[in-house]
Amino acid sequence: MDKTATQWMVEPLKKYATFSGRARRKEFWWFYLLCVLAIVVLCIAFALLSAGDAMGVAALLLIPILALFVPLVAVQVRRLHDVNRSGWWLLGSVVLGALSGGIDATKLPQTEPLAVLLVALAQLGFGILILVWLCSRGTIGENRFGPDPLAAPDA
Numbered sequence: 001m002d003k004t005a006t007q008w009m010v011e012p013l014k015k016y017a018t019f020s021g022r023a024r025r026k027e028f029w030w031f032y033l034l035c036v037l038a039i040v041v042l043c044i045a046f047a048l049l050s051a052g053d054a055m056g057v058a059a060l061l062l063i064p065i066l067a068l069f070v071p072l073v074a075v076q077v078r079r080l081h082d083v084n085r086s087g088w089w090l091l092g093s094v095v096l097g098a099l100s101g102g103i104d105a106t107k108l109p110q111t112e113p114l115a116v117l118l119v120a121l122a123q124l125g126f127g128i129l130i131l132v133w134l135c136s137r138g139t140i141g142e143n144r145f146g147p148d149p150l151a152a153p154d155a
Contacts, residue, residue: 009034012075019087023078024149028134031075035068080130081145082138089130096123 003011008030012023042061049057077087099119141148 005030012071015074015078016071017074019074019077020081021078021146022082022138022143022149023075024082024138025079025135027149028075028079031072035072038064038068076134078145079134081143082149083133083136084139084143084145085133089133092126093123093130096126 003026008026011027012031015021042064046057046061073090076090080087080089096119099122138148138150141151
């Protein structure tokens, strides 16, 4: 019997910092929905509460976001493992972000426009590649990261 949506949302929290193994699409996308809903609720709460002490409220609202960060990265890594890709691929976005961070927006007219365009296209292409992998059907049967989660009895 399949799990409910709530069970799928909570599953990555049970595996808080587990970066090994594989994760089904349901596990990733239901948890991703939970994260998006949490951020929307936090943004609304921030808008309602920030009339007075905006910095204090922002610090309080940042705690749940940081608490969801580790399980989100862990479930992304396990999702990539399901499509037989290394979790290290997620570092590509960090590298590209660092490259774009080196471009000084205040000096854009003096910055090489081609370099700015190439970094932006690389970020877009890399994001699309990761998204395609996150949406793809996992490897059928066992792969180098473990057994097929669809074949597991608790899946």
